[in-house]
Amino acid sequence: MTERIQDVAHLGRIELLTPKLERSRWFFETLLGMEVAHDEGKSLYLRGYGDYAQATLKLTESARPGVGVVSWRTASPEALARRVAAIQQAGRGEGWKSQEFGRGQSFGFRDPDGHRMDVYYDEQKYVAPPHLRSTLKNLPMKYTARGVDVRRIDHLALLARDVAANRVFAQRVLGFALREQVLFDGGKTELGSWLSPSPVHHQVAYVTDVKGATGRLHHISLWVDNREDVLRAADVLAENGVFIEAGPSKHNNSQGFYLYSYEPGGNRVEIYSGSYLVFAPDWEVVTWNEEERGTGVYWGSPLPESFIAYGTPDVVEEAALVRKIPVFDPV
Amino acid sequence: MTERIQDVAHLGRIELLTPKLERSRWFFETLLGMEVAHDEGKSLYLRGYGDYAQATLKLTESARPGVGVVSWRTASPEALARRVAAIQQAGRGEGWKSQEFGRGQSFGFRDPDGHRMDVYYDEQKYVAPPHLRSTLKNLPMKYTARGVDVRRIDHLALLARDVAANRVFAQRVLGFALREQVLFDGGKTELGSWLSPSPVHHQVAYVTDVKGATGRLHHISLWVDNREDVLRAADVLAENGVFIEAGPSKHNNSQGFYLYSYEPGGNRVEIYSGSYLVFAPDWEVVTWNEEERGTGVYWGSPLPESFIAYGTPDVVEEAALVRKIPVFDPV
Amino acid sequence: MTERIQDVAHLGRIELLTPKLERSRWFFETLLGMEVAHDEGKSLYLRGYGDYAQATLKLTESARPGVGVVSWRTASPEALARRVAAIQQAGRGEGWKSQEFGRGQSFGFRDPDGHRMDVYYDEQKYVAPPHLRSTLKNLPMKYTARGVDVRRIDHLALLARDVAANRVFAQRVLGFALREQVLFDGGKTELGSWLSPSPVHHQVAYVTDVKGATGRLHHISLWVDNREDVLRAADVLAENGVFIEAGPSKHNNSQGFYLYSYEPGGNRVEIYSGSYLVFAPDWEVVTWNEEERGTGVYWGSPLPESFIAYGTPDVVEEAALVRKIPVFDPV
């Protein structure tokens, strides 16, 4: 056994592309309770009340929805150097980028499926303005109790034409640990893989793109502390006419307690709690075959067809799906 | 900045000493819902339904209560070798011990306050017998829904004559990260320090022993997934005539949502949820002075006097405290 | 406006028929945590920990599943006399029955759809044996924390060929208040009506029997205090291989937070929380048309086909449905 690389500390930031920036802002700020830390040109920088960084979610206006850059923070400058070298050696590097709001320079690359990513170390810590200071010294920001009030970003799921190739890249080049897999056809078809750089169950999942496309986003996931908070999120979304695609229910793989909605730009957003931490350094990957995977849930209704097929930036073509969506706009 | 050592993966096992083994078994097995995985001589080996190891809590019959050996699992055999070398270099090593139930050989040592500890790598994974197999493939054991049904061990708090000495040892020799501190007298008196080898907020806390004793235990802590589960635990304990010393309430430091009880042997046991994960590799230690620390709670009543003074093995002398304890024995 | 009759105090007891008495006992006693207060011949008498009466659920062995007698307790002996007179006047009386376990004589009748019912006043209060005494003086029985541990019976839903006829009977003869209705075809078709003798939202619902049968049971409903308790119930049922037909989710009408399972005898059982109390004496019935009713849920997946069609005693013919049921028997 060789020791696992522990150079990436955690998922640092997700950029979401949206054709409806103001409507997306309403969703994340007013309904989910996130805070807009910075507004710059076509981009908004948001954060959950528990995120230590300035911003962990970047919304960028774009012709079509989808995922922009996925950013991974390393454990140290040395770790960053090592990962950059490994990425370059893998032939996937796209060079250094200058700093942007809240963080220093980063090194860009693409995963085998073409999703844009970067690694970085320099990160500014959020310092709340007076009206957003928490009475808890160890909380970066006040719990505002506005809408859902998500605590922090948790993970994202990417669609990929070749799950195995991306999974191997994440393991070998980024040093992520593989936690669970869905393997069909007697193990020959890798439908999905869940990976993480930390004891958090997964911070990235790769799932087969049934359309054979590349670079698509399945969902981003935002954390709340208790299952009851996910139920409350459903109340908040339903009261505001926002589509809930699936849940609140409990997944079998990951044991995640989930709710899936679409933000007005068309990107799928999960409100999430539960799941489990993985402490074992010699964790044995949990695999699920066709029968074990079943309908993808531990309890709750089977996931709908759209959950398998739909991913951004494909919202425009999804006429059938769009019909299922009642109202994005509040009264 | 030097990179943090990440050789210890997690808290692996806690041994509790109890003068009332059968009564302690009733507490952990019947009320808290833990499973007795093994029974050997004067020791019982227990586990939460989410623990991947054979056993994470060892109860050993003893004349007096208190903490026995605290075991830390390393991330690899190489990491074990490195930590053993560091411990020996620090002059605290006590030599290799042969295997015991569920794990291979371990290397014993004492922290500066004299608490017995060990590090080890070889650990057997729990394989549930048929009647305890979960319908969730990624759960080591069935959720039995018996009593509180704690999921896993989370951390422990040790009393120490010199908090700083133990904290420095945990940082430098074991590689733990310091998360929060209570510093009085303008920072000169270190009342408590919370440390962890992983993103879990803390897996060990050192708190000043106000009696100036050594080797004492403040509490062990067992995890449940939701705050409501802690409330349910209070219902279960109250229905069974078991003393609740404090909570359910919310700490300011750690943000932990807690309940403190004493198991029949006299050791303090916390049922715990909430808190927060620490992902920042450059986490800035959160310090609390006299005023900020206040009564030790974020909301809920101030912690009682016994919470400061009482620690095992001192139960026998605690006549005043004992009077406050209604009934340990069920009707 | 005439004053509403308040002669019936509450739903007192439900008799369920089951072809698998021992398996049904396992479901209600071991999984749902109800207590068997009495065992007599082919019948078992059970209770939730919060029920004040000796027994509120009677299981009777029978060739086929379904509902036996539904019993309503009156507010006084005088109220009983008045209701008996009204029932007789309506031509539905079937005469006095001698006492059975836990209660005195009752007066039997049938609702227009043929479901057997009775009214009674004499009821014995439960006195817990020593090992089941609660430490709460106002709780009839210890909270045992066994499995789901439902608190009390809440209501039942009956299928009927003619909802309107049964609803009118319940209003005029029993004095129940009408709370909500599902009216299709511009109000001409009464699909369902929810009624109650007390501020509890409904204690009986009449829903159109899509098969045109009579006397069928849709479900009985058991109360837990928090939504999180319903989620825990799903965990308990899933761990024991028990079929969950729908939920946990939230209804639009009644606002009930529900989970529907089938007990081994084939009867549908709901675990239930939330909903709302109705205090207004001049409550305006809330009606839902086709569009408003939608899929029958506020959030969560649409209710499955079986939810509309299936009712006991029809389990034998439900081959298609039975295939959807994984395992009733524990490993």
Place this chain on the structure above:
Amino acid sequence: MTERIQDVAHLGRIELLTPKLERSRWFFETLLGMEVAHDEGKSLYLRGYGDYAQATLKLTESARPGVGVVSWRTASPEALARRVAAIQQAGRGEGWKSQEFGRGQSFGFRDPDGHRMDVYYDEQKYVAPPHLRSTLKNLPMKYTARGVDVRRIDHLALLARDVAANRVFAQRVLGFALREQVLFDGGKTELGSWLSPSPVHHQVAYVTDVKGATGRLHHISLWVDNREDVLRAADVLAENGVFIEAGPSKHNNSQGFYLYSYEPGGNRVEIYSGSYLVFAPDWEVVTWNEEERGTGVYWGSPLPESFIAYGTPDVVEEAALVRKIPVFDPV
């Protein structure tokens, strides 16, 4: 046995007096999430999202805090006539009052301790303006998810020099059912009595005024659906620097899950869930003696001294208490 009078349907409205109207408004509107339905002169009319009436809480500017008029809605006009006659016969009537916002004329009276009350029947139902319409047809108003967002008023507790006299008045003249009592000195001293006109455990409590004063208010109580909602309320209050006097904890009598705070005007406000419904028409009053009553809690810390002594309008004299209150004003 004589049949219980069921003329009063429920607690209809509570008027609170406050010397700091704008600050009180901030507390109820911004923190507790209540809606201001009407603003008239020195009074504000508020409502919870689940209240069917226009307003259930009236805040009136006054030199000192305390309770104004407590209003009870009857089940019918006939019931109103009967209660007015009974009140007049008891010599406590103070005559008819003209309508005020949201309701028709009412008949004023005083309880034996001098608290002002009235009975009325005419009540307007709330019709939400477009931006506050719920997507649930059976919900009078949108769940705004602002702060705590209490659902409805539940009850109030009044201090009285002679608990027995007031309890007897509530039973005989108003027709309330007695649910629980705290009786000291072998039953000779009636410390507190909990009464209700409906299955809700209590809608008014009379508790001995240890200062021997009259007309004082102990607290008003606002309902949330789950225990977790009370915990969230504690988070919201703590984040806004608002004093929490006791809880979240669980009472032994009533089984209520509570949190007590003071609104800026000085009145004690409870956020409340749990408890239990009373269905038995022949309910046997649960009595608690000194030993059984204990510290007044089932689990959680003993109630503080202020909980016994403090009641409005006495805030001014409560210098010792005021010092314990950190900050009412938000930053």
